[in-house]
Structure formats: structure tokens, C-alpha cells
Amino acid sequence: MDPGEELAERFRDGDDRALRTAYEQYGGAVLVLAQRVLGNRADAEDVTQATFVAAWMGRETFDPERGSMLAWLLGIARRKAVDRIRSAARDERISDSVRSLPPPAAPEEAPERVVDRLVVADELNRLPTEQRRTLELAFFDDLTHPQIAAVTGLPLGTVKSHIRRGMANLRRRWEVDGAASGFRSAGPSRAL
Amino acid sequence: MQHLDSDRLVLLALSEDAANPDESVHLAACAGCREELQALHYVAELGAESGDLRALPPPPEHVWAGIQADIARVVAEPAPAAVVPVTRRAAGRRRPRWLAPVLSAAAAAVIAVAGTAVVLRGFDRPPAAEVTARATLAPLPTAPAAARGSVRVLSDGEMVVDVRNLPLTTGFHEVWLIDPDDTSKMVSLGNLSGRAEVVLPVPPGTDLNRYRLVDVSDEAHDGDAAHSGRSLLRGTLTY
Numbered sequence: 001m002d003p004g005e006e007l008a009e010r011f012r013d014g015d016d017r018a019l020r021t022a023y024e025q026y027g028g029a030v031l032v033l034a035q036r037v038l039g040n041r042a043d044a045e046d047v048t049q050a051t052f053v054a055a056w057m058g059r060e061t062f063d064p065e066r067g068s069m070l071a072w073l074l075g076i077a078r079r080k081a082v083d084r085i086r087s088a089a090r091d092e093r094i095s096d097s098v099r100s101l102p103p104p105a106a107p108e109e110a111p112e113r114v115v116d117r118l119v120v121a122d123e124l125n126r127l128p129t130e131q132r133r134t135l136e137l138a139f140f141d142d143l144t145h146p147q148i149a150a151v152t153g154l155p156l157g158t159v160k161s162h163i164r165r166g167m168a169n170l171r172r173r174w175e176v177d178g179a180a181s182g183f184r185s186a187g188p189s190r191a192l
Numbered sequence: 193m194q195h196l197d198s199d200r201l202v203l204l205a206l207s208e209d210a211a212n213p214d215e216s217v218h219l220a221a222c223a224g225c226r227e228e229l230q231a232l233h234y235v236a237e238l239g240a241e242s243g244d245l246r247a248l249p250p251p252p253e254h255v256w257a258g259i260q261a262d263i264a265r266v267v268a269e270p271a272p273a274a275v276v277p278v279t280r281r282a283a284g285r286r287r288p289r290w291l292a293p294v295l296s297a298a299a300a301a302v303i304a305v306a307g308t309a310v311v312l313r314g315f316d317r318p319p320a321a322e323v324t325a326r327a328t329l330a331p332l333p334t335a336p337a338a339a340r341g342s343v344r345v346l347s348d349g350e351m352v353v354d355v356r357n358l359p360l361t362t363g364f365h366e367v368w369l370i371d372p373d374d375t376s377k378m379v380s381l382g383n384l385s386g387r388a389e390v391v392l393p394v395p396p397g398t399d400l401n402r403y404r405l406v407d408v409s410d411e412a413h414d415g416d417a418a419h420s421g422r423s424l425l426r427g428t429l430t431y
Contacts, residue, residue: 023256028248031255048251049258056263113238120235121242125356129386133360139240140338144208152360164202171235 067180
């Protein structure tokens with residue numbers, strides 16, 4: 001069983017140490033998403049807190065077949081953040097229904113893309129070492145396949161197959177978790 | 193022309209190669225290959241943008257304290273549904289037939305809450321070991337820019353070392369505590385096993401005020417127990 005599955009199982013079984021581990025592993029991602037949706041740190045921390053409380057109280061509803069624990073938590077965080085925006089808008093209308101509201105600031109990046117980046121970042125960390133290392137050289141150091149072969153000392157064919165498999169793993173995770181977090185409908189292809 | 197094979201799609205998606213004329217004609221005509229390429233290209237973009245999201249620190253501890261307090265409160269509160277039937281009974285009215293399922297549901301809710309309380313007992317316990325010192329490990333110029341790590345020293349004398357994105361090695365990675373005032377003085381704590389998080393015992397009696405520089409080095413299997421001189425990550429313990 002991989003460490004992610006083991007954590008999910010202990011979490012569902014009500015092991016409170018698993019809640020702490022989940023918080024340490026995924027709390028940062030939940031906070032990043034909440035902050036991107038809400039635009040302020042204090043509200044984002046409140047939503048992060050509410051997300052983990054709701055996740056713990058509803059832990060039996062987590063279905064690992066539908067996506068990763070990270071995607072599940074991000075889906076809860078998204079709903080909590082949207083609820084908060086709605087209730088803030090309602091308060092605003094009640095307190096000052098005459099003044100016309102300024103248009104909300106356009107978010108610098110769509111929350112959907114933040115979720116996509118968070119799940120791809122998480123999957124990249126989980127890849128087998130050589131897939132991860134070759135993809136890091138391609139993504140972050142912008143090296144070509146032959147350059148990666150030269151740097152790592154691996155045969156070119158091996159580099160190709162690590163990168164192909166690594167990309168396939170990232171893509172699969174992105175598809176499954178995008179649907180599981182509630183940002184996209186499920187399906188192998190969609191408009192990009 | 194045939195569909196593009198997966199190696200070829202990956203090369204195009206990573207913009208390492210441009211499509212040749214035959215491939216361009218095929219991609220214009222074949223929705224399947226086109227969508228596959230677009231998806232891979234998008235994933236490659238996400239991957240390239242993911243660098244700063246790969247070692248996110250957990251949120252501040254006050255958020256965690258809030259989570260524990262909220263959970264303790266939810267568990268302590270009785271289910272509100274349980275109150276309603278009791279008042280009706282106190283009023284001396286005959287309990288309507290429809291109330292029976294409500295009552296058993298309320299009883300079930302109480303049992304569920306009690307069950308949660310049992311599961312949550314751990315929240316009342318103090319943590320087994322407190323963090324007495326921490327260090328954030330940053331890459332030296334010899335290490336990839338994405339390499340990083342963090343260290344927590346626990347009150348029970350163990351050190352939790354969490355490292356990310358270390359370069360591959362033909363040898364192993366070793367953790368040291370170094371005296372920054374005399375860098376020839378150092379203590380070896382042990383080796384990283386290739387897992388992200390490793391717990392190493394700090395030798396009893398080690399003065400962490402003196403040996404406060406945490407160092408992760410790349411070591412060869414050469415039988416030489418001394419530091420190789422190839423440091424990858426470093427950080428200073430703070431209290």
C-alpha cells in the first residue's frame with residue numbers, strides 16, 4: 001500500500017494522528033487554494049480550519065476510488081470558500097443596499113488552475129525517483145531528452161520511457177483529481 | 193498517416209520538437225491525437241509551474257489549535273434533536289406515533305456522538321514530544337534549486353528530517369550537525385533512507401547551541417566516514 005493510501009485508511013478509521021499528518025501534508029495546499037479564492041489571509045486560515053474540521057467529522061464520506069485525499073480536501077475547501085463569499089455578499093447587501101458595490105477584483109489566476117497545479121505538484125513528489133528526477137530536469141531546468149541522458153548517465157531510451165511514464169502518471173492524476181475536487185466534470189477529454 | 197505514438201506526443205507536448213508537416217496535417221484532421229497533445233501540453237505547463245507548490249509548509253499552528261478546539265466542541269455538544277421529544281414528554285402529552293422513529297434517530301445520534309468522543313480521546317492528550325528547535329534547509333549552489341528540507345528537534349531527543357528534491361546519488365545522503373564557529377567540528381546523525389521524512393536520534397549530550405548548523409551531504413560508499421565535502425542542504429537550528 002502506498003503512503004497516501006495508508007494515510008487515507010487511517011484517517012477514515014478515525015486515527016487522530018492521521019488528521020495531524022493530513023494537516024501537515026495537505027494543509028499548505030488547502031491554504032493556498034483558499035487564499036487564491038478569497039484573496040485574504042485571515043479568511044483563508046478560517047476556511048482551512050473549517051475544511052479540516054468538516055473533513056474529520058465527515059471522514060466516512062471520503063471515497064479513495066473517486067480521487068485522492070488532497071483532491072477531496074480541496075473540494076471541501078472550495079465549497080467552504082464559496083459559501084463564505086456568498087455570505088459576505090449577503091451581509092454587504094443587508095448592511096448597505098443603497099451603495100453600489102465595486103466589482104470584485106479579478107482573481108490573478110482561476111482557482112481551477114491552482115487546483116490543477118497543486119495536484120500535479122503532489123503527484124510529481126510521489127513519482128518513482130527516476131521518473132521524478134527526469135521530469136524535474138525537463139520542467140525546471142528545461143533540458144532536452146539527450147541533455148537529460150547526458151546529465152544523468154541514463155541511456156536515451158530509458159530517459160524517454162521515464163518521461164513518458166511520468167507524464168502519463170501526472171496526466172492520470174490530473175484527470176481523476178480535477179473531477180474529484182468538483183472543479184471539472186469527469187471524462188478523459190475536455191476543452192482546455 | 194498513422195496516429196502519433198506516445199513518445200512523439202510527449203516530445204511535442206514538452207515543446208522539445210516541432211511537429212513535422214505530416215504530423216501537422218494529421219493533427220489538424222485527428223481530434224483524438226489533438227486532444228491528447230493538448231492534455232499533455234497542459235500537464236507539462238502545470239508541471240513547470242509546480243516548483244513553488246511542492247514543499248508547502250503547513251499552515252500556522254493556531255489554525256491547528258482551532259481545528260482541535262472545533263472538533264472538541266462538536267463532540268461535546270449534545271445533538272439538538274434529542275431535546276425536543278423530552279420537552280413533549282414533560283408536558284405530559286401522549287407521544288404521537290410518528291415520534292418513535294424520531295426518538296430512535298435521536299438516540300442513534302447520541303450514540304454516534306459518544307462514539308466520536310471515544311475516537312477523539314487522543315485530542316485531550318498532550319503531544320508525546322514537543323518540538324524544541326527547528327531549521328529550514330536551503331540548497332547550496334551544488335544542489336538543484338528545488339532541493340529543500342526542514343528539521344524538527346523533539347524533546348525526546350529525536351530529530352525529524354524532511355527533505356525534498358535531493359539530486360540522485362550513487363552513494364547516500366548523510367545528516368550532520370556542524371559547529372559554525374569551527375566547521376571542522378561536526379557530529380554525524382545518520383543517513384537518509386531515500387524517504388521524504390526520516391527520524392534520527394541525536395546523540396545524548398550533543399550541545400545543539402554549539403552544533404547548530406544542520407548539513408545534508410552527498411557521500412560515496414568509499415568506507416571513509418568523514419564528511420565528503422559535498423554539502424547539498426544547510427540550515428541553522430532556531431529555538
